Amino acid sequence: MQSKAAHNPEPVDVLIIGAGASGAALAWSLAETRMRIVCLEQGDWPVPSAFPANRRDWEGRTYEDYAISPNRRGLPADYPINDDDSPIKVANYNGVGGGTVFYAAHFPRLHPSDFRVRSLDGVAEDWPIDYDTLAPFYDLNDRKMGVASLAGDPAYPEKPAVMPPIPMGRTGEVLGTAMNRLGWHWWPSDAAIATQEYDGRAPCINLGQCGSGCAQGAKASTDITYWQEAIRSRVEVRTGCRVARIETNAEGMASGAVYYDREGREIFQTAEIVVVACNGVGTPRLLLNSASGRFPDGLANSSGLVGRNLMLHPYAQIRGHFDQPMDSLRGSPICTWSMEFYETDAARGFLRGYAYQFSRGMGPVRTAINGMADGLIPWGADHHAAMRRLFGHSAGMVSICEDLPEEHNRVTLDESLRDGDGIPAPKITYTLSDNSRKMLEHSVARGREILAEAGARDITSKTLLPYAGWHLMGTARMGRDPERSVVNEWGRAHDVRNLFIVDGSLFVTSGGVNPTSTIQALALYIGDRIKARIYDLFD
Amino acid sequence: MERMIRPSIELTAEERGVLAMVAGYMIPASVEHGMPGADDPAILADIVASLDRDATGVRTALARILDMAGGGFGALPRDEVRDLLEAFRTGNRELAGLLEMVVARSYYADDRVMLALDLEPRPPFPKGYEVEQGDLALLDPVRARGPIWRAVDTKGDEV
Numbered sequence: 001m002q003s004k005a006a007h008n009p010e011p012v013d014v015l016i017i018g019a020g021a022s023g024a025a026l027a028w029s030l031a032e033t034r035m036r037i038v039c040l041e042q043g044d045w046p047v048p049s050a051f052p053a054n055r056r057d058w059e060g061r062t063y064e065d066y067a068i069s070p071n072r073r074g075l076p077a078d079y080p081i082n083d084d085d086s087p088i089k090v091a092n093y094n095g096v097g098g099g100t101v102f103y104a105a106h107f108p109r110l111h112p113s114d115f116r117v118r119s120l121d122g123v124a125e126d127w128p129i130d131y132d133t134l135a136p137f138y139d140l141n142d143r144k145m146g147v148a149s150l151a152g153d154p155a156y157p158e159k160p161a162v163m164p165p166i167p168m169g170r171t172g173e174v175l176g177t178a179m180n181r182l183g184w185h186w187w188p189s190d191a192a193i194a195t196q197e198y199d200g201r202a203p204c205i206n207l208g209q210c211g212s213g214c215a216q217g218a219k220a221s222t223d224i225t226y227w228q229e230a231i232r233s234r235v236e237v238r239t240g241c242r243v244a245r246i247e248t249n250a251e252g253m254a255s256g257a258v259y260y261d262r263e264g265r266e267i268f269q270t271a272e273i274v275v276v277a278c279n280g281v282g283t284p285r286l287l288l289n290s291a292s293g294r295f296p297d298g299l300a301n302s303s304g305l306v307g308r309n310l311m312l313h314p315y316a317q318i319r320g321h322f323d324q325p326m327d328s329l330r331g332s333p334i335c336t337w338s339m340e341f342y343e344t345d346a347a348r349g350f351l352r353g354y355a356y357q358f359s360r361g362m363g364p365v366r367t368a369i370n371g372m373a374d375g376l377i378p379w380g381a382d383h384h385a386a387m388r389r390l391f392g393h394s395a396g397m398v399s400i401c402e403d404l405p406e407e408h409n410r411v412t413l414d415e416s417l418r419d420g421d422g423i424p425a426p427k428i429t430y431t432l433s434d435n436s437r438k439m440l441e442h443s444v445a446r447g448r449e450i451l452a453e454a455g456a457r458d459i460t461s462k463t464l465l466p467y468a469g470w471h472l473m474g475t476a477r478m479g480r481d482p483e484r485s486v487v488n489e490w491g492r493a494h495d496v497r498n499l500f501i502v503d504g505s506l507f508v509t510s511g512g513v514n515p516t517s518t519i520q521a522l523a524l525y526i527g528d529r530i531k532a533r534i535y536d537l538f539d
Numbered sequence: 540m541e542r543m544i545r546p547s548i549e550l551t552a553e554e555r556g557v558l559a560m561v562a563g564y565m566i567p568a569s570v571e572h573g574m575p576g577a578d579d580p581a582i583l584a585d586i587v588a589s590l591d592r593d594a595t596g597v598r599t600a601l602a603r604i605l606d607m608a609g610g611g612f613g614a615l616p617r618d619e620v621r622d623l624l625e626a627f628r629t630g631n632r633e634l635a636g637l638l639e640m641v642v643a644r645s646y647y648a649d650d651r652v653m654l655a656l657d658l659e660p661r662p663p664f665p666k667g668y669e670v671e672q673g674d675l676a677l678l679d680p681v682r683a684r685g686p687i688w689r690a691v692d693t694k695g696d697e698v
């Protein structure tokens with residue numbers, strides 16, 4: 001590390017590290033306290049007018065500066081992640097909004113059973129809270145993010161709809177009709193996408209580019225939702241500031257954080273409360289990098305569980321092609337879901353289950369690349385006819401499998417890899433369990449049945465999608481027992497009484513659905529607990 | 540793992556020539572569909588200008604093809620080029636996939652190609668697209684089946 005001039009800003013009451021999904025929700029929640037709140041974010045504010053959808057080469061750019069892999073992007077805001085020892089590679093976005101800038105905004109909640117897997121199925125551990133505890137915060141988050149949904153889904157306890165659902169399109173109709181013939185559950189997805197004017201956001205115009213930033217501002221990324229309100233309430237977001245470590249004092253309390261600003265200066269920010277919101281990889285990395293004489297194994301790591309129990313949600317993909325035109329590149333990529341195989345059925349040969357996300361087509365570039373990779377589009381004179389059979393005619397699904405926590409799946413510090421500021425980078429070690437493998441295989445077999453029932457031809461499947469490590473969970477989990485968890489049931493570190501964690505690291509189990517609505521509900525819940533206990537917060 | 544810092548790399552004239560032959564073979568011009576080939580000068584220039592993070596990988600792929608040809612790739616007759624490239628594609632899936640990616644992302648962004656595929660040659664924003672809402676009555680059988688979620692009581696027992 002090069003030596004840098006020190007410059008120490010005014011102390012703050014609350015220091016939030018990471019301006020993504022959870023950091024934003026927590027900042028908004030605490031803003032009403034009028035405490036002095038600062039958020040340090042290593043990236044920048046996203047610039048919607050620069051998103052790929054504005055340019056003719058929009059598809060090509062999703063392989064470059066807007067690629068979902070930080071290792072591929074390698075931009076100044078990114079830190080490298082050694083994921084060589086994992087069949088699933090990490091995807092993220094580093095900047096204000098965090099992963100919500102690139103997410104598909106598919107917004108399912110966990111189910112009541114997800115909080116009780118040990119009691120119900122004898123695996124993993126129960127959460128220290130339950131669905132009913134989070135329900136009001138799910139509802140609040142749905143309103144703040146602006147969630148489009150159709151009330152009455154029989155796969156969930158009743159939940160209010162904020163605005164009309166995203167269009168099912170032909171994909172939803174064709175696959176839904178097949179699901180009806182099979183007698184299987186399906187429903188329009190809850191999506192954090194405005195389908196009408198909402199809170200100053202314009203409605204979705206079906207750009208189909210949610211995965212590389214919504215140029216229309218219809219998708220609820222936190223840079224345009226929570227952060228706008230939090231900043232109006234005087235919360236400060238400091239961008240281009242990468243936190244190297246959290247410091248502690250003689251009482252074993254967090255005293256603040258050391259970070260590098262855009263010019264590479266080393267700065268110490270003093271704070272009364274430190275909140276980590278760096279996601280399931282960034283958070284354990286920071287805690288491990290904060291090892292000191294007082295906390296030799298990493299901060300808040302007396303359980304030894306910081307970085308362990310990494311869960312990534314193995315995904316399978318099954319796609320087919322139809323004679324009739326489908327939605328093609330138009331519309332939010334995911335339209336409907338199925339929870340038919342969500343709950344445990346021992347007869348299937350695995351515990352827990354998975355959800356399907358039904359997805360529309362792709363643009364011509366991606367159709368061609370995937371078609372050639374799958375052997376459906378040849379090189380040579382027949383290329384054009386084959387391309388025409390696929391482009392505009394495809395639809396399918398991914399299955400998202402519950403990933404059970406296993407201690408050997410983990411985030412550690414890489415021995416030699418460093419980011420642009422010289423801070424040790426994370427290393428992921430992850431193996432796919434037998435349970436996950438069986439679940440993936442089951443989902444591929446059922447997915448093929450669904451597509452065949454829908455009349456699809458040229459069906460392809462991938463039993464494990466490698467570049468799909470976008471759900472990062474479990475690496476600083478919550479619980480009542482300090483020996484079996486890193487934070488307590490309201491997010492406070494067992495070992496450091498003014499240190500909170502609010503991101504995906506908290507998850508005790510992963511469920512078989514996308515995590516962000518739960519991540520944000522948890523952040524709001526923790527914010528609520530902090531406010532309720534503000535006078536005896538450190539007792 | 541890919542590297543964070545990438546060097547800027549220019550293709551040599553020979554590499555450019557091989558890339559043109561590969562692109563032209565992969566996606567040839569089609570009179571029937573009114574489409575240019577991927578070796579069309581404007582498309583090829585875009586491919587070369589867009590190599591960016593893949594420049595090193597593409598050079599490796601081109602070197603492999605030259606190796607397989609034993610030198611005189613440019614002078615090979617058409618059917619030998621075809622045989623060689625098909626052998627390359629089968630035996631080097633990763634490198635072939637890289638060439639497919641760099642060729643397809645420029646080819647399928649070309650105005651003439653988009654028009655031939657009945658697409659308007661424009662970016663998605665700001666005009667957007669229309670998507671049918673879909674018939675929500677299709678959900679009647681799903682509703683009729685009733686709740687399928689697994690209810691649990693506060694102690695964690697199934698109810």
Ligand SMILES: Cc1cc2nc3c(=O)[nH]c(=O)nc-3n(C[C@H](O)[C@H](O)[C@H](O)COP(=O)(O)OP(=O)(O)OC[C@H]3O[C@@H](n4cnc5c(N)ncnc54)[C@H](O)[C@@H]3O)c2cc1C
Nearest residue numbers: 018020021022042098099103104105106243503504514516
């Ligand atoms: C391509 C893609 C598609 C996805 N689709 C969906 C979906 O459809 N539905 C869904 O529920 N989820 C989806 N996700 C996942 C979703 O984005 C994440 O679950 C969510 O953003 C995680 O929230 P978080 O607060 O835990 O972390 P993040 O949102 O990742 O935020 C962490 C922030 O911390 C910052 N940070 C990290 N370390 C430091 C440091 N040392 N100093 C300063 N700042 C730091 C990062 O830059 C980042 O901004 C998707 C993700 C991706 C990448």
Ligand code: SF4
Nearest residue numbers: 204205207208210214
């Ligand atoms: S589909 Fe809708 S939400 Fe997604 S990028 Fe387009 S306008 Fe935004």
